[in-house]
Amino acid sequence: MATNFISLLPIIDISPLLVKCDDFDMLEDAGVVEVVRKLDRACRDVGFFYVIGHGISEDLINKVKEMTHRFFELPYEEKLKIKITPAAGYRGYQRIGVNYTSGKQDLHEAIDCYREFNQGKYGEIGKVLEGPNQWPKNPQEYKELMDEYIKLCTDLSRNILRGISLALGGSPYEFEGNMVGDPFWVMRIIGYPGVNGENEIGCGAHTDYGLLTLINQDDDKTALQVKSLAGDWISAIPIPGSFICNIGDMLKILSNGVYESTLHRVINNSPRYRVCVAFFYETNFDAMVEPLDIFKEKYPENKRSQVVKRIVYGEHLVNKVQTTFAKLVEHS
Ligand SMILES: N=C(N)NCCCC[C@H](N)C(=O)O
Numbered sequence: 001m002a003t004n005f006i007s008l009l010p011i012i013d014i015s016p017l018l019v020k021c022d023d024f025d026m027l028e029d030a031g032v033v034e035v036v037r038k039l040d041r042a043c044r045d046v047g048f049f050y051v052i053g054h055g056i057s058e059d060l061i062n063k064v065k066e067m068t069h070r071f072f073e074l075p076y077e078e079k080l081k082i083k084i085t086p087a088a089g090y091r092g093y094q095r096i097g098v099n100y101t102s103g104k105q106d107l108h109e110a111i112d113c114y115r116e117f118n119q120g121k122y123g124e125i126g127k128v129l130e131g132p133n134q135w136p137k138n139p140q141e142y143k144e145l146m147d148e149y150i151k152l153c154t155d156l157s158r159n160i161l162r163g164i165s166l167a168l169g170g171s172p173y174e175f176e177g178n179m180v181g182d183p184f185w186v187m188r189i190i191g192y193p194g195v196n197g198e199n200e201i202g203c204g205a206h207t208d209y210g211l212l213t214l215i216n217q218d219d220d221k222t223a224l225q226v227k228s229l230a231g232d233w234i235s236a237i238p239i240p241g242s243f244i245c246n247i248g249d250m251l252k253i254l255s256n257g258v259y260e261s262t263l264h265r266v267i268n269n270s271p272r273y274r275v276c277v278a279f280f281y282e283t284n285f286d287a288m289v290e291p292l293d294i295f296k297e298k299y300p301e302n303k304r305s306q307v308v309k310r311i312v313y314g315e316h317l318v319n320k321v322q323t324t325f326a327k328l329v330e331h332s
Pocket residue numbers: 099100101102186188203206207208209210280320324
């Protein structure tokens with residue numbers, strides 16, 4: 001049964017792509033062609049896939065999760081020292097019950113971080129998310145570890161997107177330059193309490209906001225579920241050392257709807273506490289995102305659903321954040 005489930009979400013060894021990813025002619029390599037073909041299939045069929053052969057050490061991936069467990073195990077008062085507030089740019093710790101998805105309370109706690117930027121850089125809208133990230137003093141090495149991890153995830157996301165860009169029939173660099181030269185990454189460090197048997201919704205069904213997500217989840221609990229084209233929920237069973245990668249709303253728009261952002265949700269039915277560190281690779285904050293000309297020409301009619309004409313990414317993000325945290329008032 002379990003192996004059946006796994007085969008529903010493709011597993012892609014991207015190492016041949018990484019070897020050649022700085023080479024404009026990378027498609028001359030048969031290994032790259034194969035990776036690109038698999039990426040195309042995965043992006044069309046489900047919009048979710050496992051990435052292996054990504055070059056980030058399993059040791060680091062595990063340390064990130066171990067330290068995250070240690071943080072969430074701290075007493076509540078300790079965690080509150082880095083509490084999320086609108087004044088802190090919605091950065092920091094949110095207790096269980098603060099997050100809402102589609103109007104329903106989620107059963108998770110989290111630390112939210114965003115790329116830091118200079119005051120005033122993105123005008124009025126940017127102000128909403130302004131501020132330094134809030135890292136706990138305990139575990140002490142946490143910030144340093146996460147800074148390193150974020151850097152590696154940023155590079156990896158860019159390289160996977162080169163493959164996806166080729167898969168769509170573009171050059172390797174359609175998702176770089178003007179719109180993604182300064183990616184506004186987001187990181188959610190999430191903890192889901194263990195439950196006793198009920199189907200508690202850890203995080204309600206949603207699509208991710210940006211381009212590409214890299215999920216690093218606990219190896220020993222199955223909780224993430226992905227909506228298939230046929231309408232079934234598929235469990236994303238953990239594969240140690242892998243990332244689960246999925247498409248976000250901005251990639252859907254840029255690709256002119258050829259690739260869709262897929263609905264997913266989290267139900268931790270385990271009695272044990274689960275952590276997940278989700279890295280969201282996004283366009284520039286101030287990017288005006290619209291279907292790229294090259295994909296409009298290549299795929300004039302090839303859409304499963306309507307694509308938004310154009311959207312400023314930062315506005316989309318701020319809108320989502322303010323809706324999610326609508327109940328989070330300044331004095332809470
Ligand atoms: N940054 C991203 N993508 N986070 C996804 C969180 C989705 C749940 C959120 N409460 C919502 O309603 O969207």
